[in-house]
Amino acid sequence: MLVRSALTLLSVLAITGAAQAQDVAAGEKSFNKCRACHQVGETARNGVGPVLNGLFGRKAGTIEGFTYTDANKNSGITWDEATFADYIKDPRSKIPGTKMVFAGIKNEQEIKDLTAFLKQFKADGKK
Template sequence: MRQLILGAALAVLVPFAAQAQDAAAGEKVFATCKACHAFGKNGVGPDLKGLIGRKAGTHEGYNYSAAMKNSGLTWDSATFMEYIKDPKAKVPGNKMIFAGVKDDKKIKDLEAYLETQK
């Protein structure tokens, strides 16, 4: 009976362990973003330092599109995931020229990396 319970617990937990966020892997995903984004300063794209929790289109000193300013979004995990998969679909008319990151694991890793940059 004990083995059955242990086996069932492992069967439930293994998929979660496989999907754990990896900030180091996220830093590698961020290499694509570096062409336009940085931490601590605006560039072609806005500063991403402290992104999660920020209201979209509000970072001081960056000239956002009207679409982003008026999106009503706040960057949380779900919103970021939807946006980064297809920026033009999530916020039509935004200025970001990027096809998106389609792999959910890479997005979660990227988010973990962004969380280290507060």
């Protein structure tokens, strides 16, 4: 009985932890901070910043039709969750010389949520 209770508790904690790990809806709300410069989805276009479709696994500075700084193109970064989390906290610290002017997102949970939202979009903008 004690073992079963412990396993049930661990299952509940694991599910709760997973729910807290990523919240796509919260990430979409957080993306409102990015919308002034970036777009996602099937109709996304480059604006002040590049399209963010298919961001994860992509080399920095490679979206066709967007004019990147040399700092961004030559950063050697391939976007993954850890690199994005580090970058979004302070873009100019991660890539000195980038033209991205953004105060950053410092809250770890908000970064995870934003990551979950962005990861939905494949390179073609489809979810």
